Amino acid sequence: MKTAKEMGFSLCPKCHKVNKTTVEPIQCERCHGLFYQRNRNSLQYTLAWNFAALLAFIPANYFPIMIIYSLGVPDESTILSGIGKFISEGLYPIAAIIFTASIIVPLIKIIGLFVLVYRAHTGVRLKPDKHSTVYHILKFLGPWSMLDVFVVALLVAVVELGFITSVAAGPAINYFSITVVFTMIAANTFDTRLLWDKFKENND
Amino acid sequence: MIDAANIKQLIACQQCDVLYERPQLKQGQNAKCTCCGSTLIERKVDWINHSFYWSIAGLLMLLPAILLPIMGVTLGGQYDDASLFECVLALIDRGFYMIAVLLFLFALAVPTVRLVGVFYLTYSFKYQYLRPCQLSFFRAFHHLDNWTMLNVFMLGIVVAMYKLVDDTELSINLGLVTYTCWMICSTLAVQYLDQDEIWQTLEQRFGDQ
Numbered sequence: 001m002k003t004a005k006e007m008g009f010s011l012c013p014k015c016h017k018v019n020k021t022t023v024e025p026i027q028c029e030r031c032h033g034l035f036y037q038r039n040r041n042s043l044q045y046t047l048a049w050n051f052a053a054l055l056a057f058i059p060a061n062y063f064p065i066m067i068i069y070s071l072g073v074p075d076e077s078t079i080l081s082g083i084g085k086f087i088s089e090g091l092y093p094i095a096a097i098i099f100t101a102s103i104i105v106p107l108i109k110i111i112g113l114f115v116l117v118y119r120a121h122t123g124v125r126l127k128p129d130k131h132s133t134v135y136h137i138l139k140f141l142g143p144w145s146m147l148d149v150f151v152v153a154l155l156v157a158v159v160e161l162g163f164i165t166s167v168a169a170g171p172a173i174n175y176f177s178i179t180v181v182f183t184m185i186a187a188n189t190f191d192t193r194l195l196w197d198k199f200k201e202n203n204d
Numbered sequence: 205m206i207d208a209a210n211i212k213q214l215i216a217c218q219q220c221d222v223l224y225e226r227p228q229l230k231q232g233q234n235a236k237c238t239c240c241g242s243t244l245i246e247r248k249v250d251w252i253n254h255s256f257y258w259s260i261a262g263l264l265m266l267l268p269a270i271l272l273p274i275m276g277v278t279l280g281g282q283y284d285d286a287s288l289f290e291c292v293l294a295l296i297d298r299g300f301y302m303i304a305v306l307l308f309l310f311a312l313a314v315p316t317v318r319l320v321g322v323f324y325l326t327y328s329f330k331y332q333y334l335r336p337c338q339l340s341f342f343r344a345f346h347h348l349d350n351w352t353m354l355n356v357f358m359l360g361i362v363v364a365m366y367k368l369v370d371d372t373e374l375s376i377n378l379g380l381v382t383y384t385c386w387m388i389c390s391t392l393a394v395q396y397l398d399q400d401e402i403w404q405t406l407e408q409r410f411g412d413q
Contacts, residue, residue, distance in 0.1 A: 001222045001223075001238070001239055002222070002223055003216075003220070003221040003222055003223065004214075004216040004221050004222075004223045005221055007223055009211070009214065009216065009223065011216040011218065011221065013218075014343050014346050015342075015343060015403045016215070016216075016218060016399075016400070016403065017403070017407070018211060018214040018215060018216050018223070019211075020211065030339070030403060030406075030407045031339050031340070031342070031343040031403075032339065032340065032343075033340075033343050089370070091366065091367075091370075093366075094363055094366050094367065097359075097363060098363065128220065128240070129240055129241070132219050132220070132240060132242075139350075142350075143310075143350075143353045143356050144356055144359075146306070146310065146353055146356050146360075147356055147359055147360050147363065149303055149306065149307075150307065150311070150353075150356060150357050150360030150361075151360045151363050151364045151367070152303070153291060153295060153300075153303050153304075153307050153360075154274075154286070154291060154360060154361060154364040155364055155367070155368075156291075156294060156295060156298065156300065157286040157290060157291035157294040157295065158275060158276070158277050158284060158285065158286045158291075158364070158368070159277055159284065159368070159372075160284050160286075160294065161277070161279055161280070161282045161284055164279055164280045164282060165279060168298065168300075169295075169300045169303060173300070173302070173303055174302045174303070177302060177303060177306050181306075184350065184351075188350060192219050192220070193219070193220060193221045196219075196220040196221060196239075196240075197221075
């Protein structure tokens with residue numbers, strides 16, 4: 001099986017038309033958009049966004065994400081202490097959902113993308129079919145980490161009962177949403193075709 | 205063997221870049237890549253009508269979903285409720301600009317723009333109202349693909365309700381129902397779009413320009 005690159009063709013990433021490879025950036029004949037044969041500097045971009053996401057993830061867990069004022073007394077909780085509260089109150093399903101969405105998913109995504117970039121760059125133990133499946137799972141999981149941000153946003157808006165109770169968002173919410181957005185951009189810049197290119201290069 | 209001269213009849217896998225000749229598909233069939241197993245092209249059954257009517261339903265649900273209160277809270281005789289739009293306003297009011305912007309973009313603006321976009325495209329396909337500018341329109345449409353989070357916000361509503369139901373008197377309002385309908389309609393409207401056929405039709409009409 002021949003790839004488009006070997007035959008001198010390039011696939012437009014937006015309209016999926018096969019174009020003849022000319023000088024990059026190539027202009028698509030159908031949608032007139034400019035594109036590159038492979039996402040330009042794909043691995044570097046993914047790595048950079050990923051590092052930024054990892055950095056932002058540290059303050060996201062250190063600072064409080066939500067502050068509940070009841071009768072004027074503030075009660076701060078970070079992501080982890082919030083989950084601890086759910087467990088002590090016996091709300092296990094919610095604790096599991098929040099823990100998955102705000103701790104496991106971002107971490108798996110960041111680690112997974114690091115592994116993918118490493119494998120695509122060095123070609124060590126590369127299984128392109130499995131790794132592209134992993135990539136799709138990572139990409140699917142991405143938006144679900146926004147769950148915690150949306151929950152806090154809803155609580156801030158709904159629970160606004162003056163002096164009795166009100167909810168405020170802590171500084172961690174900004175860092176956390178930065179983490180999520182950056183991992184999503186990192187996943188979008190990664191090009192799965194690089195895995196196959198490296199695999200072919202190794203086997204030839 | 206692949207005939208390299210006939211470039212119009214070639215397709216390539218988006219995942220692994222393997223070249224194929226375009227297969228002739230009937231409605232409801234799809235072609236899968238033999239190398240990595242991802243779907244190459246898919247002919248969807250009656251996609252124009254499906255997409256068109258789902259997007260109309262979504263547009264009808266749009267305003268109620270955004271403006272009606274989703275849920276309300278009663279505590280100590282005081283009552284407060286919020287709709288999606290009020291959520292954004294309340295966040296701006298209290299100075300949480302970043303989450304206000306993110307909530308506005310991912311749960312409100314991007315889904316709305318996409319829904320209107322689907323409606324416009326399917327309307328022009330249904331009533332033969334094709335224009336060259338739709339090439340760049342559909343191209344721009346794809347930039348929004350990854351940034352709708354209606355389903356995530358839906359789960360957020362469920363979690364927030366679960367959180368509140370123990371300590372307060374929680375009331376579920378009509379907004380939740382309309383929001384759910386809006387989510388379902390707009391997801392299905394985009395789901396039914398047959399992107400390959402849209403691009404091919406547009407190319408046949410305006411390919412030379």
